[in-house]
Amino acid sequence: MIQFLLNNTPISYQMERPDLTVLDYLREYRYLRGTKEGCASGDCGACTAVLVEQGEHGLEYRNFNSCITFLGSLHGKQLITVEHLKDNDRLHPVQQAMVDQHGSQCGFCTPGFVMSLFSLYKTSQTGQITNHEENIREYLSGNLCRCTGYFPIVRAAEQSLADPGPDQFNNASREVSDILAKIDDLSESEPTNFHAPTGVRELARLRNDRPNARLLAGGTDLALEVTQQHRDLHEIIYLGRVQELRAFNRTETRIEIGAMVTLDRLDIELGDDFPELRALLKRFGSRQIRNLGTVGGNIANASPIADITPVLIAMNATCVLESFEGQREIPLENYFHGYRQTEIRDNEFIRCVNIPVPANNMHLKICKISKRLDDDISAVCLAALINVEDGKTIHIRMAFGGMAAIPKRAIHCEKTLLDQPLEPRVIEQAKAALDRDFQPISDVRASATYRMDVAKNLLDRICLELSGNSPVTRIDQL
Ligand SMILES: Cc1cc2nc3c(=O)[nH]c(=O)nc-3n(C[C@H](O)[C@H](O)[C@H](O)COP(=O)(O)OP(=O)(O)OC[C@H]3O[C@@H](n4cnc5c(N)ncnc54)[C@H](O)[C@@H]3O)c2cc1C
Numbered sequence: 001m002i003q004f005l006l007n008n009t010p011i012s013y014q015m016e017r018p019d020l021t022v023l024d025y026l027r028e029y030r031y032l033r034g035t036k037e038g039c040a041s042g043d044c045g046a047c048t049a050v051l052v053e054q055g056e057h058g059l060e061y062r063n064f065n066s067c068i069t070f071l072g073s074l075h076g077k078q079l080i081t082v083e084h085l086k087d088n089d090r091l092h093p094v095q096q097a098m099v100d101q102h103g104s105q106c107g108f109c110t111p112g113f114v115m116s117l118f119s120l121y122k123t124s125q126t127g128q129i130t131n132h133e134e135n136i137r138e139y140l141s142g143n144l145c146r147c148t149g150y151f152p153i154v155r156a157a158e159q160s161l162a163d164p165g166p167d168q169f170n171n172a173s174r175e176v177s178d179i180l181a182k183i184d185d186l187s188e189s190e191p192t193n194f195h196a197p198t199g200v201r202e203l204a205r206l207r208n209d210r211p212n213a214r215l216l217a218g219g220t221d222l223a224l225e226v227t228q229q230h231r232d233l234h235e236i237i238y239l240g241r242v243q244e245l246r247a248f249n250r251t252e253t254r255i256e257i258g259a260m261v262t263l264d265r266l267d268i269e270l271g272d273d274f275p276e277l278r279a280l281l282k283r284f285g286s287r288q289i290r291n292l293g294t295v296g297g298n299i300a301n302a303s304p305i306a307d308i309t310p311v312l313i314a315m316n317a318t319c320v321l322e323s324f325e326g327q328r329e330i331p332l333e334n335y336f337h338g339y340r341q342t343e344i345r346d347n348e349f350i351r352c353v354n355i356p357v358p359a360n361n362m363h364l365k366i367c368k369i370s371k372r373l374d375d376d377i378s379a380v381c382l383a384a385l386i387n388v389e390d391g392k393t394i395h396i397r398m399a400f401g402g403m404a405a406i407p408k409r410a411i412h413c414e415k416t417l418l419d420q421p422l423e424p425r426v427i428e429q430a431k432a433a434l435d436r437d438f439q440p441i442s443d444v445r446a447s448a449t450y451r452m453d454v455a456k457n458l459l460d461r462i463c464l465e466l467s468g469n470s471p472v473t474r475i476d477q478l
């Protein structure tokens, strides 16, 4: 029996279908139809609702796509829907701002926008976000509007953020925290096909006993099997309550990133030190996706166009796989065997990745090429950890997404650059070496020729940037 707060109502729900989405639950079981369905694939934001969880400094409010989130992952949390924003007869400041600024025409996208604005409003109350257009755009990048246009909606955000004073949710926060704290762990004594272990040992045992159950992290890949491919997932093991998997530890020499660290948290933890990782993460899906999607999910999904895996490979990460029998640690680049074929065994899960802390003189260069700047999957993604001293490349590890059936290192290219001066002749040879490293495919995102041309141009770009007097080469810096 899962337990959560639906707005102010405590819910206990016996999971009959472990793959029931939050959106279907809201619309079909609770008749809360303010939350809309557009694409059912996490792209349009019409289904946006807000998840509330206890964080370090109080309740945290995160917008998410209810169409690709399974209901069971709400256990122990509060779910806020658009029906709950009004305080008696008074609109919430974000709703009032949408009215004042004429932020809605047909209205289909409006509840989703309102919920994203609401999570922005609540986050700005914590001081983590300022009334800056960049923040506003980033929060709205996962919501599509086809008729109003974005200016009125951005103005509505600015209006509501001008003075994000306390609302009814601040008044109720202590009570909500108390209710959430009292929700027990899911009991394994009841027969269920939705499991939510709280520790790695319990997870390892479940994984061992139930090899056919699917592991669920943020669900931003897994749920598409249900909503797009119409598959049934008969048994799910949810990883979100396993504390050890949420660990983020840093020593002088090593960064340990738990598999359940979300992409948003990755940005918070590492973004200051690695600005190009931050820039990549800002373009990783949308805020809704980054709020739930995880590092472990990005690796385990084994997509050749995943964005985090090339970065981790370039940083020489290792991957810790755990089972009931113990742990083994392998270089991440060896995790991928072939298209969607990986090293992981049926009874294992990814516990964490470890990255050696790069020396201060290393540059982490990352370039993502996609058809759209925001909320789009890469055609090609390049990541390189590189050190150039006195004009000579003395360290380089370079990996690409989108260039092969797996995220893969550019070994020949690396060899061509290593210990050589970073000058046009060598760069041309390194570009030619990419032809030996990769035979990219053509698909809906890009042709093979385009991919190879882009990869070579990206190599040019990072060499130009490393030369020290580069012009602006990034579209998001123009
Ligand atoms: C709209 C949209 C935009 C997206 N944009 C991007 C993008 O820009 N870049 C990008 O790289 N990806 C993108 N994605 C894909 C997805 O968000 C990422 O791959 C994300 O990191 C997946 O993490 P998750 O926690 O949601 O994984 P889940 O969906 O929960 O899991 C994915 C797979 O990994 C397995 N798994 C999860 N955790 C573990 C573990 N610890 N051990 C073993 N197996 C595990 C699951 O069983 C499942 O098979 C996008 C997806 C959507 C829907």
Ligand code: FES
Binding pocket: 036, 037, 038, 039, 040, 041, 042, 043, 044, 045, 046, 047, 048, 065, 066, 067, 068
């Ligand atoms: S319905 Fe489009 S993102 Fe959920």
Ligand code: FES
Binding pocket: 103, 104, 105, 106, 107, 108, 109, 110, 144, 145, 146, 147, 148, 149
């Ligand atoms: S108001 Fe019509 S889609 Fe946005």
